[in-house]
Every structure is written in C-alpha cells, then in structure tokens.
Amino acid sequence: MTVFSNKRGNPYALIPLFVFIFTFLGAGIVLDDFYAFPFPIAVIVGIIAAFLLFKSSTDEKVATLIAGCGESKIMTMCLIYLLAGAFAVVSKAMGGVDAVVNLGISTIDVAYFPLGIFLIAGFLSTASGTSVGAIVAIGPIAVTLADKSGASLPLISGALLGGSMFGDNLSMISDTTIAATQSLGCKLKDKFKVNLFIALPAAVITIILFFYLGLNSDIVAVELPKASFEWLAIIPYLLVIVLALVGLNVFSTLLIGTILAGIIGFFSGSFTFMEFIQKIYEGFTSMTDIFLLSMLTGGLAALVDKAGGIDFLLYQIKSRIKSKKSAQAGVGALVGFANLAIANNTVSIVITGPIAKEINDEYHLDAKKTATILDIFSCIVQGILPYGAQVLLILSFAAGKLDFFDLISNAWYHLFLFGFTLFAIYSSHWDKWMKKFLKV
Numbered sequence: 001m002t003v004f005s006n007k008r009g010n011p012y013a014l015i016p017l018f019v020f021i022f023t024f025l026g027a028g029i030v031l032d033d034f035y036a037f038p039f040p041i042a043v044i045v046g047i048i049a050a051f052l053l054f055k056s057s058t059d060e061k062v063a064t065l066i067a068g069c070g071e072s073k074i075m076t077m078c079l080i081y082l083l084a085g086a087f088a089v090v091s092k093a094m095g096g097v098d099a100v101v102n103l104g105i106s107t108i109d110v111a112y113f114p115l116g117i118f119l120i121a122g123f124l125s126t127a128s129g130t131s132v133g134a135i136v137a138i139g140p141i142a143v144t145l146a147d148k149s150g151a152s153l154p155l156i157s158g159a160l161l162g163g164s165m166f167g168d169n170l171s172m173i174s175d176t177t178i179a180a181t182q183s184l185g186c187k188l189k190d191k192f193k194v195n196l197f198i199a200l201p202a203a204v205i206t207i208i209l210f211f212y213l214g215l216n217s218d219i220v221a222v223e224l225p226k227a228s229f230e231w232l233a234i235i236p237y238l239l240v241i242v243l244a245l246v247g248l249n250v251f252s253t254l255l256i257g258t259i260l261a262g263i264i265g266f267f268s269g270s271f272t273f274m275e276f277i278q279k280i281y282e283g284f285t286s287m288t289d290i291f292l293l294s295m296l297t298g299g300l301a302a303l304v305d306k307a308g309g310i311d312f313l314l315y316q317i318k319s320r321i322k323s324k325k326s327a328q329a330g331v332g333a334l335v336g337f338a339n340l341a342i343a344n345n346t347v348s349i350v351i352t353g354p355i356a357k358e359i360n361d362e363y364h365l366d367a368k369k370t371a372t373i374l375d376i377f378s379c380i381v382q383g384i385l386p387y388g389a390q391v392l393l394i395l396s397f398a399a400g401k402l403d404f405f406d407l408i409s410n411a412w413y414h415l416f417l418f419g420f421t422l423f424a425i426y427s428s429h430w431d432k433w434m435k436k437f438l439k440v
Contacts, residue, residue, distance in 0.1 A: 009312025015053055017304050017351075020046030039347060040292040043300055050303040061303065068302025069295045077182045077350075078291045083254035084173040086283030088128050090258050091236050093279050094265030097137045099233035100124050114155045115210035117142050118163035118413070122203070125167025127237030129174040131379075132389050134164040139397040153402055157394050158410025159210060164390060165383040166203055166413055169375055170195055173240065173254060175290055175346035176375050183353025184360060184371040188250055195372045197434055198424050202416035209412055230268070236261040258283075290346060297350050305354075314358050327363040328425045331356045331370055332377035340385070345378035366431070369424075376421050383414050 023045045027037035051061055068074075091097070100123060117138065125134035142160050146153040168174050172188045181191050240257040248256075262276045271279060304310060317334065321327045334355060338348040353374065360370040382388050386404045395402060408414075424430045 008315050009310065010308030011312045013054070013304050013307035013309030014312065016046045016050035016300060017309065019049040020300065039289060039344070040296055043293060043296040046300050047296065047303065050300065050307075054303065054307050056306075064302050064306050065299040068305075069299035071298050071302070073182045073185075074294055074298035077178055077294050080173075080178045080182075080250055080254070081175065081287040081291050081294070082284045083251060083258070084129055084175075084178070084283075085285075085287035086280045087173065087236075087240065087254050087258045087261065088130065088133065089283035089286060090265065090276065090279045091128065091261040092133075093275075094236070094261045094268070094270045095230065095233040096237055096261065097124065097128070097133075099230055100127070100237070103231075103234070112211070112214035113142075113145050113151045114159040115207060115214055117145075117156055118159040118166075118206060118210055121160050121163030122167045123237075125164045125174075126171045127167075127241060129168070129171040129177075131164035131168035131383075132393065134167060135160060135390055135393045138164075139394055143397050143399075143401075152410075153398060154406040154410045155210075155213070157398060157402055157407050158412060161383060161390060161394055161407065161411050162206060162413030165379050166199060166417075169379040169417075170199055172250070176349055176378060178250075179294070179346055179349040179353060180371040180375040183349065183357055184367040184374070185357070186367040186371050189246075190368040191371045191375075194366075194368045194434060195375065197437070198372065198376065198420050199417060202413060202420045205416050206413040232264055232268070236264065293347060294350050297347070301351070301354055310355065310358075313355055314362075317355070317359065318362065321359070321363070324363050324365060325426055327359055327365060328370065328373055331359055332373050332421070332425070335374050336377045336381045339378050339381040344389075345375075345382040348378050348381075349374055369431075369434075373421065373425065376417065380414055380418055380421075383411065384408055 020042050024037055024039065024042035027042070031037065047065065051058070054061060100120065121134045121138055124137060125131050128134065138160055142156050143153065145151065146156045168176065170192065171177055172192055177188065177191065181188050236257050239260060240253055243253040243256060258280065265271050266273060266276060301310070317330055321330055335348050335352045338352050339345055356370060356374050359365070360367055383390060385391060391404065391407065394407060395404065
C-alpha cells in the first residue's frame with residue numbers, strides 16, 4: 001500500500017478557487033455565453049478573495065502571489081504559448097490553412113466527405129495546435145459540402161468535431177499538450193508517443209467506420225469547384241511535426257517553423273518583411289488570454305497551496321485511491337470535472353496540473369502517461385460540452401440545421417478514444433505493450 005502525507009489541509013483555503021470557478025461559471029449562465037466574461041478577470045476575483053480571507057500579512061500574500069506567477073514551469077509554459085501563437089498566425093497568413101483545406105477538398109470523393117473532413121481537421125489541428133482554429137477554417141466548408149452533396153450534416157459535423165479534437169489532443173504545440181507536459185515535467189515527444197499509442201487505434205476505427213459508410217453511401221456525386229493550393233505552404237506544418245518528433249527543443253522547433261513560414265510568405269508575396277514582424281506580434285497578442293490566465297492561476301494556486309487548500313484536496317483524493325490504476329483514473333476524473341465547470345480544457349489542465357503531479361509522484365506513476373491521461377480526459381469532456389467553444393461553433397455554422405444531440409451522437413471518435421483510454425488505465429498488459437513498442 002502506498003503511504004502518503006497525512007496533512008489533512010484546510011478546506012476553507014479552497015474558497016478563492018471556487019470563487020474563481022463560480023464567477024466564470026455564473027457569468028456564463030447569466031450572459032448565456034461562457035466566453036463573454038474573460039478568464040483572467042475571473043482569476044483576479046479569486047485572488048482578491050484570497051487576499052480578503054487568508055490571515056497572513058498583505059506583504060506576505062503579495063510575495064506568495066508573485067512567486068506563484070513567476071514559477072519556472074509557469075513562465076516556460078507562457079513563453080511556449082507566445083511562440084506557438086506566432087507560428088500559427090504567420091503560417092495562416094502565409095496561406096497554410098487554406099492550402100491544407102483546399103488540398104483535402106480537391107482530392108476527396110463526395111461519398112467520403114465525412115472521412116475526408118475527419119482527416120483534414122485532424123491534420124490541421126495537429127499542425128496548428130488548435131481545435132477551434134480547425135473548426136473555424138473547415139466548419140463553413142463542411143456545412144456547404146453537406147448542403148450541396150446531400151451528405152449527412154450530423155455525420156460530417158461529428159467527423160469535424162472528432163478530427164479537430166484528435167489533432168488538438170496530439171499536437172505538440174497545442175495549449176493542452178504544453179500545459180500537461182509542463183505540469184508533469186515530461187518531454188513533449190514522449191507524451192506524444194504515449195498519446196498516439198492510445199489515440200491512433202481510436203482514430204483508425206473511426207476512419208474505418210467512415211470509410212464503410214462512404215462505401216455504402218447512395219449520395220449522388222456533385223461537381224464542386226476545385227480551389228488551387230501551393231504544396232509549399234504546407235511544409236512549415238510538416239516541419240514542425242517532424243522536428244518535434246525527433247526531439248528538438250520546443251522553442252527551437254517553433255522558432256524554425258515560424259521563420260520558414262515567414263520566408264515562404266515573403267517570397268510568395270503574402271506579406272512584406274514588416275508585415276511578417278507584425279504577424280509575429282499578432283501571434284503573441286493572440287495568446288494574451290491564456291498567457292495571463294496561466295500566470296495568474298499560478299499565483300492563485302500558490303496562495304491556496306500555502307493556506308492548505310491543495311493539501312486538503314490531495315488528502316481527499318488520495319483517501320479514495322487504492323492502486324496505481326485508480327490513481328490514474330482519479331487524475332482523469334479530476335480534470336474532467338474541472339472542465340465541466342470551466343468549459344476550457346487548457347484552463348482545466350492548468351488548474352489541476354499541480355495536483356496531478358503530486359498524485360503522479362506519490363504513487364510512482366509514469367509522468368508521460370499521466371500527462372496523456374490529463375490531456376485526453378480534458379479533450380473528451382471539452383468535445384461533448386453543449387456550452388464548449390467547439391460544439392457551439394459547429395452548431396452556429398449549421399444555422400439551425402443541426403441540434404446538439406445529433407452532433408454528439410455522430411462524434412464517434414470521442415467514444416472510441418474514451419474506451420481505449422480506459423483500457424490503457426485498467427489493462428494489466430497495456431504498459432508492457434507500450435514499453436515494448438514505443439521503447440519509452
């Protein structure tokens with residue numbers, strides 16, 4: 001039996017954390033928009049509550065807040081966010097997103113549109129690191145394809161949702177991957193391998209299902225206009241994926257990818273040198289919300305931790321853990337419930353990451369597998385929330401032609417991913433297979 005600290009902690013120290021969560025959640029319910037109230041302001045409300053409730057001196061609380069905001073892992077995470085934002089914006093301005101979408105549309109038969117949309121969304125969200133960005137780029141096209149071809153809109157929309165979450169979960173420049181790996185202290189490429197070992201079988205079964213449905217489709221083929229694209233515009237995405245897989249430092253990977261995208265964009269006439277510089281800064285500013293959120297949440301967590309709140313949570317969680325398997329499941333449940341409350345997978349990981357790290361170390365778990373579970377559960381929950389950004393975007397593009405239950409009932413990838421993740425947690429053979437095939 002694993003022995004853990006007997007610190008029972010202080011349950012009242014969690015009040016500022018709940019103030020943060022319920023401020024955001026309450027504002028979302030009242031405003032009927034869970035993204036109208038800025039996350040960083042909600043964290044500030046929680047920090048103010050901590051200053052009012054905790055008994056130490058103001059100077060001591062300020063010092064704790066600053067130390068938490070400036071913690072090395074938090075700062076590393078924030079700097080990676082900036083570079084990821086720069087790469088995403090420059091690559092899109094260079095024409096990368098349009099090239100990926102047009103490549104797929106130009107080579108896919110009408111009957112296999114759901115399969116094609118899944119693959120395009122998966123590649124685009126993996127390369128760009130954002131499920132929302134993939135849905136924004138592909139969503140209008142997917143709805144138009146369904147309208148013109150007579151293909152099933154729920155099936156195409158479910159494929160779009162599944163593919164975008166598949167890529168977001170795997171991407172090495174995704175907010176969720178960065179937050180999970182930095183929280184657990186493991187390498188991006190190692191987490192990617194473990195994540196792929198779980199997600200790939202789910203994706204393969206989803207692809208087979210969509211292929212079967214296409215093979216037996218009675219859709220009448222329609223002639224769709226073929227848009228031109230440049231293969232060169234796709235290279236920066238491929239390069240970033242390859243460099244990350246071979247283990248190059250994430251800072252170098254993103255910097256090289258951004259410079260290459262800039263060179264291609266400059267010589268293709270997409271932007272001038274000064275416009276390239278401005279796009280880099282635009283990428284930085286596009287990450288302002290998540291940058292501030294990560295930094296301020298680190299400060300709030302430090303205040304809550306010092307007052308005994310984290311010790312209380314750990315004691316409650318650990319008292320219910322009976323084995324390594326239940327510890328891994330506990331990490332998944334923890335981030336899943338956080339995501340239900342906050343409706344943002346990255347924020348959920350940022351909040352629960354330190355607790356997951358404590359559980360990982362206490363029970364001698366595999367950090368890369370724990371990071372994978374943390375990321376996967378947050379993405380699964382995020383992908384089925386009726387008030388999540390991804391679902392809301394797809395429903396808005398469908399303009400009343402699709403309801404939530406039709407969408408979720410066709411999100412096959414989520415179901416398969418959940419099943420394979422549970423298998424990875426509870427199977428006595430999975431870890432042996434992972435070590436044998438991945439050599440990690």
